Amino acid sequence: MCIFVRKEYGRLLLSVQCFGELAIPLPYQRFLLTVKTTIGVICLRTHRVFLTWKSQLSVFLCKLTANYDKDMAAQEMIGFKNSLKLLGQQIIENRIAAAQAAIDNAQEAANNESKSSAGDKYETGRAMGHLEKDMYTRQQAENLKELAQLKTVKADMHYTTARTGALIVCEAQYFFIAAGLGKQQVDDRQVFFLSPLSPLARVLLNKKAGDTFIFNKQEMVIIEIY
Structure with a gap:
């Protein structure tokens, strides 16, 4: 032979x-x-x-x-993780663009109110415009912070325990510890984007394949971690 x-x-x-x-x-x-x-x-x-x-x-x-x-x-799952990271960045960038448009609209509305109103009505309209602008400005700051944090996530590494950058594979769900973007449908996979500081991410921390955890009142078994 x-x-x-x-x-x-x-x-x-x-x-x-x-x-x-x-x-x-x-x-x-x-x-x-x-x-x-x-x-x-x-x-x-x-x-x-x-x-x-x-x-x-x-x-x-x-x-x-x-x-x-x-x-x-x-290698296939690392490629999938990289695509998830790019998807997350796109979602946050869209939120940033939407928040900026809302800030601009609030400012424009406040400016128009100052031109067409007088007295108490003017003061009330201007105050509401500033409150709305401040709300979107805070959202914008959070979005920018989350985007900066996501860019530091090392999705091109293969992890064997749950940590930032890891993809936790269960029977019907995937959990990607990178950014708090909630549930996303990616092709035929249901992926939950978790902030590293979220309660569930803290529960998952350092778990490995074969370990269990509770999610939505159900016991989940970790099949693999990448």
Whole structure:
């Protein structure tokens, strides 16, 4: 039984008789070279690997493909997290634009009131305009603060415990600890955007796959964390 390894576009491709061809990510190349202690004799000649002990070859391939599948799933979910971060930024930027438009409208309304009113009516209209403007200004400040915090979230990392930047996967819901944007429907996934300071995020802090928590009076089981 022999295995051939060749390079193509920066990847190692593992070709096994009767098994077909399997791409090996760079991190697993070192693993391939260390299996000689458990599988048998390896002779390297121009990226060609010869293995003995057929009985353990299938075990080796199962471990390799399992690690590869897990790594690919993690990379896919990291890409999904990055898309969630971009979606969150877009939502907040839309809120910022809406708040700025409301501030401008409130100011314009106050200016028009001052031109057309006099006496108590003028004072009341101006005060209401200022109150409305102040309300939207505070909202604007909160939106800007949340956007700045979201931009610091490291969504391109794979986490194994719940923390800021982690995506917690449950049976029917996803929880992304990054910004408090509530429930969002992303493709066919229901994603809850949580502020790192929210009560639920604090409950989830440092939990890992297999742990449970209560959400909407139901016990949720964490399937995986990315």
